[in-house]
Amino acid sequence: MEGLKATPLQAHHEGLKALMAPFGGWLMPIQYEGILAEHRWCREKAALFDICHMGEFRYRGDIQAGGLEDVFTFSVKGIPVGRSRYGFLLNASGGVIDDLIVFRLAEDEVMIVVNAATAPNDFKVISSRLKNPALLVDISAQTGKLDLQGPLSREVLVEHLGGDLGALPFFKFIRTRVLGADAIVSRTGYTGELGYEIFLPSGKTAELWELLLKDPRVAPAGLGARDLLRLEMGYSLYGNDIDEETSPLAAGLTGFVNLDKEFIGKDALLREREKGPEKVKIAFRVDSRRSPRHYYEILQQGTPVGMVTSGAFSPMLSCGIGMGYVKPEAAALGTRLTIKHERVEMEAQVVELPFYTGGSLRA
Amino acid sequence: MAKFFTKEHEWVEMDGAQAIVGISEHAAHELGDITFVELPKIGKSVKQFDTLAGIESVKAASDIYAPVSGKVVQVNDKLEDAPELVNQGAESEGWICRLEGVDASELAALLDAAAYAKYLEGL
Numbered sequence: 001m002e003g004l005k006a007t008p009l010q011a012h013h014e015g016l017k018a019l020m021a022p023f024g025g026w027l028m029p030i031q032y033e034g035i036l037a038e039h040r041w042c043r044e045k046a047a048l049f050d051i052c053h054m055g056e057f058r059y060r061g062d063i064q065a066g067g068l069e070d071v072f073t074f075s076v077k078g079i080p081v082g083r084s085r086y087g088f089l090l091n092a093s094g095g096v097i098d099d100l101i102v103f104r105l106a107e108d109e110v111m112i113v114v115n116a117a118t119a120p121n122d123f124k125v126i127s128s129r130l131k132n133p134a135l136l137v138d139i140s141a142q143t144g145k146l147d148l149q150g151p152l153s154r155e156v157l158v159e160h161l162g163g164d165l166g167a168l169p170f171f172k173f174i175r176t177r178v179l180g181a182d183a184i185v186s187r188t189g190y191t192g193e194l195g196y197e198i199f200l201p202s203g204k205t206a207e208l209w210e211l212l213l214k215d216p217r218v219a220p221a222g223l224g225a226r227d228l229l230r231l232e233m234g235y236s237l238y239g240n241d242i243d244e245e246t247s248p249l250a251a252g253l254t255g256f257v258n259l260d261k262e263f264i265g266k267d268a269l270l271r272e273r274e275k276g277p278e279k280v281k282i283a284f285r286v287d288s289r290r291s292p293r294h295y296y297e298i299l300q301q302g303t304p305v306g307m308v309t310s311g312a313f314s315p316m317l318s319c320g321i322g323m324g325y326v327k328p329e330a331a332a333l334g335t336r337l338t339i340k341h342e343r344v345e346m347e348a349q350v351v352e353l354p355f356y357t358g359g360s361l362r363a
Numbered sequence: 364m365a366k367f368f369t370k371e372h373e374w375v376e377m378d379g380a381q382a383i384v385g386i387s388e389h390a391a392h393e394l395g396d397i398t399f400v401e402l403p404k405i406g407k408s409v410k411q412f413d414t415l416a417g418i419e420s421v422k423a424a425s426d427i428y429a430p431v432s433g434k435v436v437q438v439n440d441k442l443e444d445a446p447e448l449v450n451q452g453a454e455s456e457g458w459i460c461r462l463e464g465v466d467a468s469e470l471a472a473l474l475d476a477a478a479y480a481k482y483l484e485g486l
Contacts, residue, residue, distance in 0.1 A: 034395065228421070291419050293424065313419070320399075344417065344424055
């Protein structure tokens, strides 16, 4: 556990007897009461996640002239102030260096939210693509982040933080005061439920955590539940489902790539589109309660066709679900597959995403 | 009759000529939420310490080994729809199966409850 970074809530997690484990260079809570109970709480009430490990960068300057416009697969200057957008930072061969969200704070100011493990490299790559790298500042250390997710999250936050939040639409955010400090509250999340991400000074994180946990509608949830929640929605996990070897085209994430603008990796994507991808992402549902897992083999009529990148037991569907990459000929909806690892074998079928459609996400 | 344990965290308890088999409370706690139990087929014969069944939790998939040799004569089919019974009582209602034709002398290769408790302390 040495050399791992700790969030401002370390002592709180230990007080709650959380199971802690390394994640992306950080010591993070995997579960408190239990993964399934926390998952259910998020789908039914409001779950609170410590997400302080994620990285935040701030850029202040001209977006077009400063070079930021060409860094990501989407247009930054096309994001209206007060809105955020999901997309990718690619390498020259079209592989995903990271998936991230850009928040348009002002005409000439954005916040970039990236994954924990990739943050140091992201910062280097983004800086290297700017005309004036000094305009990009890593604000991760001074920024705390708590996510409140679940159908009751709106009423809880309105009650504790004020009425401005009530009307906030999906993927919009407001700059507001939380516990007397400047904060950003965003209607985003990665669970499939109505939810909010709250960015505030890291010194205020513990106070907000304690305030929200006093509410009986709120319970803490760890990264274990978060992984099940995002998988039920079919959201990709960086390092599992997408990485530097995988393009957004293969990952079925073309909706977050704007080929009408310039960005590094675009030429590779155009070539790949021309040729057709060698592997494509699929979602599949297992016929039993068995869990497919990362690195399990995928076979079609006895022939290996690919590999599982994410898999788990779905508490909402009561069966195994997973995502993986297969040869394009095995990717059609309804295709029957076998998922295999050592002695474990399960039958599955290619299905559409999301697996779970009953969430309150757009409520 | 007392329970005996393997170092792989199975338990066995003789009930007349039959042996009842399960995983220990410790193992169930370590696995976390159990989501699937692969019950052995009735009629299957196993040798001591061979793979008997499988168990999956949200976190991991594991094999269950036979604490003693024998033939499977009954399985706890409640676990098909409610594998969480193993979390609720791994050494009671969460039992896995019953074996017949058991040689009780094999129990000597296992740990009794006190020795198992001591073994867990050393892990």
